Amino acid sequence: MKLGLALPTFGPDACPEGILRVCRTAEDMGYDSLWTGDRVLAPRVPSAPYPSHPRVMPRVYENHMDPLVALTFAAAHTTRVRLGTSTLNGMWQPPLMLARSLTTLDVLSHGRLIVGLGLGWMPDEYAAVSVPWKGRGARLEETLDVLEGYWGDDVFAHEGPLFTIPETVVGLKPSQRPGPPVLLAAFSPGGLRRVGRRLDGWLPTAMPLPDLMGMWKVIQKEAVQAERDPATLRMALRVNLRLSDTKASPDRMPQSGTFAQYIDYARAAAEAGVHELFVDFGQLSASLAERVDMAGRFVEGVRRG
Known part of the structure; x- marks a missing residue:
């Protein structure tokens, strides 16, 4: 299973120095991928x-960078x-x-782009961009x-x-x-059918592995x-880490747990057949140096398993 790491494009470390430290360190640590999210609003x-x-x-979403510009910056330094x-x-x-931007980034990164699309969850953002x-x-x-046509003839x-x-x-x-490759974040029956029918893959968020693999079977059937x-x-x-000081009960994982529990979850995901897992430490109340240290311990713990 490949391992990825979210870039600090949200919150106080969304700055050139933060992105540089994470993307360069991630390559040195052996991570396979870097990821960004997308926000245009942070309504009160x-x-x-x-x-x-x-x-x-x-609250980290109150400070958000453009995801494709941030990835272009990361591409230049990896x-x-x-x-x-x-x-x-x-x-x-x-x-x-969108097609022009994605194609440009794929060219500038020498073919390293993974396009993960989603529909969002907040109507306010759609209203703000007149969609x-x-x-x-x-x-x-x-x-x-349009993407398929632009990339075709x-x-x-x-x-x-x-x-x-x-x-x-x-x-x-x-x-x-x-x-x-174009992957889709989807959880509804219609969304799962869409992944199986025409997308290159699926972008789920962490959930109990039996539920995850059950939805994956639906996609494969489609x-x-x-x-x-x-x-x-x-x-x-x-996987958005939400760490607890004491071991969480199995029904709480992966919503919250200890660092060791998240490593165990990643190992179990690999055994279940997950192709890639990427972690986001950005919602933890920790410094950038502490999150970089956790990233190193995480990849070492999962690989050691």
Whole structure:
């Protein structure tokens, strides 16, 4: 199983020095990938509760960087690690602009991009960028159509319910062919069907492993029904560490637990068949130096297992 690490693009360490320290250290430690998230707002009173426990939006989101710009900066200071978004809300911009940005980053990083898309959870952000909250699933489908077309033939055009792109020559192509892998953060039955039907993989958040692998089986079944090879799909599991001083009961993991419990969870995930797991220490009340130290102990503990 590959291991990844979230970059400090939220909170007090979202700065050039913070990103430089984490991305360079991650390569030295043997991590396989670096990841960024996506926020455009931090409302004082969000219109919808935060989807994970606790149901309050983390304060670190009040200071947020652009995920693709941050990954481009990281790409310039690394040589090996893959660069992923978990998740990028691709619905907040026209798909043609999204295609250009993603392709540029894949070229500049020499083919290290992993595109992780999500639909978001807060209607306020959609309102702020003048994109309707309703119909976002259909908007995602057409965005995927545009990405595939832009990365395909040199001459490209698109006409759909939401977007019209006149015929144009596209000389800029991603280093990865036919394009960078596109993964989706989805948990609803429709979202799981979409992953199996047309995406390259799944971006879940940490949950009890029986539940996780049960949803993965649904995705694989959908892939078979769509006449796709389920073995080609990949899963990249996000784990947001919420550390407790005492060992948590099994029903609390992975919502909270000790550092050793999270290492055990990662080992068990590898045994269950998870392809990649990446950790985010950004919501812990710890200094950057302490989080870098934890990142080193985490990768060593998982690899040793």
